[in-house]
Amino acid sequence: MSFRTILGALAGVTALALTAGTAGAQEKLKIGFIYVGPVGDYGWSHQHDVGRKAVEKAFGDKVETTYVESVPEADSERAIEQLARTGHKLVFTTSFGFMEPTLKVAKKYPNVKFEHATGFKRAPNLSTYAAKFHEGRYIIGQIAGKMSKTGTIGYVGAFPIPEVVAGINSYFLGAQSVNPNIKIKVVWANSWYDPAKEADAAKALLDQGVDIIAQHTDSPAPLQAAEARGKFGFGQASDMEQFAPKAQLTAIVDNWSDYYVARTKAVLDGTWKSEDTWGGLAAHMVVMSPYKNMPDDVKKMAEETEAAIKSGKTNPFKCPVLKQDGTEVECKGNGALSDEQILGMNFYVKGIDDKLPQ
């Protein structure tokens, strides 16, 4: 038996199994999820899976969910199409790199509704959604500015892309707002997920006088490194308190549950429309985990800032925003930078001494 025959046989069996599955569950709305990482990453993909479970809990028998984890971005089209072909009427693709494949499959299957996270290309049956994590980063920046004894705070970044750069700027602006002399050191891990390297990056920062670590990589390793040295840090994507009970000041938690439930309801009610959602603290897409390990006045400040951002009184990128060389960024939003300016941010703000890798 050749390899090709075996493959063919396998495909046949899978197809049979899938047909059998759909026949028994005709009335249910089938919802598919594509994750870029393993659900056990305790970060990005994990939080999307928490959202999937919330949908199952909210609608019980009315829905049936499927997920495919660790889908490489370059190879995602087959996985997405597979879901569309097997009767899934709503498909969430949860990584920026899935944008083109999702668009392509969406055009092929006009009766299936697609939702793509963090992208910007839409179609009549393709919505986009993302969260304003930079709002949370402004708060942790303020906490870091208050808590730092050395006056230097650190940041472990994954890649110098706009989303991460905006996060660093927001974090730094927050810190600067409570301590005008604060300094920041940024180290790029050049990886979203390499726990050992993330830990080394955090150690390098700590060795060079940083005493508060923020991160935009996916594992708890940097936070854990801070705990091991008796310093402080912040959780990323999910509440990481159990990894560093003494070091975690708070965590910026991705909360997709409300959004996924709302979108599923829209499909069930027949009110689903293609749209773009960019929610922050107010929309509950970004949630701050409890403020801990800090004095009461710092906690109070953090809570006040959180409330102010929610109500729209404060914006991390309120004008004027100055670039490193002191030139003012054109204010295209309402008293603050516009969404487009934040989504395409490719400069550091004034006060960051480092050069942004381009």
Next chain:
Amino acid sequence: MTTFEAILLTIVTASTPLLIAALGELVTERSGVLNLGVEGMMAMGAACSFAAAVTFDSTILGVGAGMLAGMAMAVIFALAVLGFAANQVGSGLALTILGLGLSGLIGAPFVGARRNPVEPLSVPVLSDIPIVGRLFFEQDLFVYVSFLLTVGVALYLGRSRAGLTLRSIGENHVSAHGLGLPVLRVRLLAILFGGACAGLAGAYLSLVYTRFWSPGMTAGRGWIALALVVFAAWRPGWVLVGAYIFGAATVLQLHAQAAQFGVPSQLLSAVPYLATILALLLLSLRHGRAIGAPGSLGAPFVPDR
């Protein structure tokens, strides 16, 4: 502790898993078997050691479980390449994929579990020597093991009769077989040793380096260990040098970023690879000998009956 000492300590931590895994693979390859499954065996070692360490609340049991997991994976590989004379490259790649998947399954209940750090063992008197003392005599057990392992493997291969047997089997398995040497038995043991080392390196990652388990946490270190063996021209001492150059370059480039020298981070990230290749190339050039892979490396052996 000065910054300098702190940096050196981080370098030791970054280099140790590479060194341990590479030494195991070196022995396997010197016996003539190319096992590309290091990454998978390492991932299994990391998952199983963490699972056992959490379940039984014992580091030692964790380490044992990690090594056993690596060896269990190695047995599967040995069965394919020795028992059925399967293609070694294909079997090794399959082992990596299997290991990464299986480790995710085994580790799934332990995602989010946490363990306390493993206490370093300090050697009395010696650990009081400035700089060197803290660096080499106040480490966790793994670090001592990695040094002993380097010396042990070097002595075994270079000075012992058993090592000579293993090397001759790796150089030419037909002649070795003709001389009556037990080709398959020696290779089985070499593959098992490689598995145990990869498992131990994985245990180091999940028990000491980061102290948690998450799928894919080996992040390519198995492949780097494989490359180190080649660039070190199959010599244990050079593997030590290579592992430490790689570890040092990895840590130093992060420090260079934090120190804000203004060099693009993407370029700095490539430094460990460039530095290691360059250093080991220079080493082999100075040595004046061609880099020789074991003669029978990768070739399946079927004894004629």
